[in-house]
Amino acid sequence: MSDRRLRHADSAAFRNAMRALSSGVAIVACGEDEARAGCTAISLTSLSLAPPTLIVCLARSSSTLARLREASAFSISLLAARHQALAHRFSGHSGVHGARRFDLGRWVTLSTGAPVLADAIAAFDCLVEEIIERHSHAIILGAVVSLKEGADEPVLLRRRGEYAALV
Template sequence: MTSSRRAKPPTFSPEEFREALGMFATGVTIVTARSAEGTLVGLTANSFNSVSLAPPLVLWSLARAAGSMPALSTGSHYAINILAANQKGLAERFATKNIDRWADVAFTEGLGGAPVLAGAAASFECFNRSRYDEGDHVIFVGEVERCTHNAGASPLLFHGGRFYTEHPL
């Protein structure tokens, strides 16, 4: 049963919405894949979340207009690399357009060809299970086929437009 009810129009600007969202501290990831032609694909994302333990599912989202959308929406696998605190430079590089993001980046070949970044705090090698169009983004749900983590690594964090490292309370 669907409802005919709809949300009221926003009373805030897109800038105000972005600033409010920035108050939620997140980890920082780089999502990686290999296109059908063999080209390496990678982008910085902080829209990562767990979905289910059984089966092991995670999600992340990508702007529909992103240049990497064709490779990520049609490929069989991708990897989500949670960055360690000392990988701020990688986060910035993979968020920058029109550069060689992969120059001198150390990685191993993961499942389905998806690069797994060296030194990441954790990596999730995912089968591209499903996608959902919502607003101006596509939500990707990945079924985790392999994961690794470095228990001693401190994560890279993002809050209010800036990078941080963790500080236990």
């Protein structure tokens, strides 16, 4: 059906409906030393196994996205249930900004130099393959150049604005 009279659904209703979806929680990070930036992300998925490629979506207003453009590399650290305080710290609601967010947790690097949470359930080190800007967000395609698998433990989820553990 192609009817130009159809319009987008109400944004507030759409947001509320999407909050019903349980999503894994990750930290997207980039940069080095005092130029590090990072944020909590729940909009991510694998795109391809060959070659290994991830997709993550960040708000176009995100300071992490601005830094990621400069760095051309980033990491995605998948969080365990015990990382809830870290997820909040990187969410933008904690009042902590920039490189100070990395004062919590132990951070290491893999191939690209992007910060990776040392005890993440899994971590992916990526080169920026493409950034696609659509509406309020940017879709970042990341070519996975290295990864680290962590312990098999309960994962951190987010649903309806609340954190929960999945065993």
